[in-house]
Amino acid sequence: MADRLAGVPLAPYTTLRTGGPARAFTQARTQGELVAIVAEADREREPVLVLGGGSNLVVSDDGFDGLVVRVATRGVEVTARKSAADDGWVRVTVQAGEDWDALVARCVAEGWSGVECLSGIPGLVGSTPIQNVGAYGQDVSQTVAAVRVYDRRTGEVGDLAAAACGFAYRHSAFKHDPGRHMVLAVTYALERSPLSGPVAYKELAARLGVEIGARVPLADAREAVLELRRGKGMVLDPDDPDARSAGSFFTNPVLGPEEAAALALRAPGHPRWDMPDGTVKIPAAWLIENAGFPRGYERGRARISTKHTLALTNPTGEAGAAELLALAREVRDGVHEKFGVWLVNEPVLVGLSL
Numbered sequence: 527m528a529d530r531l532a533g534v535p536l537a538p539y540t541t542l543r544t545g546g547p548a549r550a551f552t553q554a555r556t557q558g559e560l561v562a563i564v565a566e567a568d569r570e571r572e573p574v575l576v577l578g579g580g581s582n583l584v585v586s587d588d589g590f591d592g593l594v595v596r597v598a599t600r601g602v603e604v605t606a607r608k609s610a611a612d613d614g615w616v617r618v619t620v621q622a623g624e625d626w627d628a629l630v631a632r633c634v635a636e637g638w639s640g641v642e643c644l645s646g647i648p649g650l651v652g653s654t655p656i657q658n659v660g661a662y663g664q665d666v667s668q669t670v671a672a673v674r675v676y677d678r679r680t681g682e683v684g685d686l687a688a689a690a691c692g693f694a695y696r697h698s699a700f701k702h703d704p705g706r707h708m709v710l711a712v713t714y715a716l717e718r719s720p721l722s723g724p725v726a727y728k729e730l731a732a733r734l735g736v737e738i739g740a741r742v743p744l745a746d747a748r749e750a751v752l753e754l755r756r757g758k759g760m761v762l763d764p765d766d767p768d769a770r771s772a773g774s775f776f777t778n779p780v781l782g783p784e785e786a787a788a789l790a791l792r793a794p795g796h797p798r799w800d801m802p803d804g805t806v807k808i809p810a811a812w813l814i815e816n817a818g819f820p821r822g823y824e825r826g827r828a829r830i831s832t833k834h835t836l837a838l839t840n841p842t843g844e845a846g847a848a849e850l851l852a853l854a855r856e857v858r859d860g861v862h863e864k865f866g867v868w869l870v871n872e873p874v875l876v877g878l879s880l
């Protein structure tokens with residue numbers, strides 16, 4: 527079994543650079559180790575925090591009073607190769623500890639289409655089903671075929687088909703019932719094609735100079751997405767203080783018809799995406815800006831990104847989680863006061879609440 531270390535500070539393991547010490551800290555390099563470590567902690571009733579790349583976490587300044595398990599499992603297996611029976615699809619099974627963007631880069635290089643617009647998203651593969659990672663018109667629910675999990679309630683390892691994962695916008699059954707499932711590996715079904723999936727996001731289509739629905743070479747899609755993301759400080763970069771964040775701090779609110787009508791009265795002509803199910807998605811960035819919080823707005827040592835109002839940042843690395851949360855509360859309350867809409871945090875808060 528891997529070593530357990532005491533009192534390891536967690537801030538260096540999160541992209542927002544917050545978090546006090548873990549009571550105990552260990553790493554799992556194989557699926558077997560991961561399951562054994564978590565099973566033993568559960569038997570001992572020791573609280574567990576599963577740590578991937580730490581890019582969607584806000585950890586309390588008091589740290590974590592339990593065991594932090596860092597997922598360090600590796601391996602990519604291609605389960606369908608070109609053959610007479612090949613139906614044009616490839617299944618790629620990836621261990622939870624693999625770096626997500628490295629996988630996307632490989633898919634683009636191999637001619638496996640379906641995740642290219644998810645280029646540049648930090649973190650590990652095992653976290654992608656948790657919040658159904660998405661950007662620029664794609665999310666992983668479109669390509670996840672199965673998720674291998676350890677069910678901490680039943681003590682069993684098994685495969686969940688995509689339909690059992692409850693995928694929705696930045697949500698899943700894993701997020702709904704946090705802590706129940708450890709993701710061990712994810713299988714993606716990808717089209718064998720040199721072309722991207724149909725471009726579904728206006729800003730990306732404009733950058734590529736194509737119409738919505740067009741397909742472009744995979745490498746062009748990846749490069750355009752990376753350029754757009756860099757412009758917003760949404761690619762990890764040690765030289766960019768705006769990237770010292772947990773990505774978007776708030777999800778885009780999805781309103782029912784009555785709430786949408788109420789917002790339209792308060793903010794006639796506001797931007798909106800009408801969803802097929804009759805709900806209306808509102809860009810949280812627009813709400814934040816128009817509630818009086820411009821780019822670069824500061825509270826103590828915490829700051830709204832100077833490139834994009836959705837990201838709250840720790841530009842010097844010296845702000846604590848409490849300062850970040852104070853800024854988040856100010857923004858959330860200001861948006862509610864102006865527009866009557868409650869913003870909800872996207873990152874997972876550990877030992878904190880908004």
Ligand SMILES: Cc1cc2nc3c(=O)[nH]c(=O)nc-3n(C[C@H](O)[C@H](O)[C@H](O)COP(=O)(O)OP(=O)(O)OC[C@H]3O[C@@H](n4cnc5c(N)ncnc54)[C@H](O)[C@@H]3O)c2cc1C
Pocket residue numbers: 541575576577578579580581582583597622647648649650651652653654656657658659660661707708709710759760761762769771772773774874
């Ligand atoms: C600059 C930046 C840009 C971002 N852009 C986007 C974006 O465009 N779209 C988007 O969707 N997200 C984005 N994010 C958020 C984040 O990158 C993703 O949510 C990512 O999938 C988190 O992966 P991680 O490995 O860092 O997870 P962590 O932050 O380590 O963990 C997140 C949660 O998942 C749990 N978890 C992690 N691994 C496992 C596992 N194997 N089994 C069970 N639970 C697990 C953790 O306990 C925690 O609750 C961005 C973040 C940053 C910093």
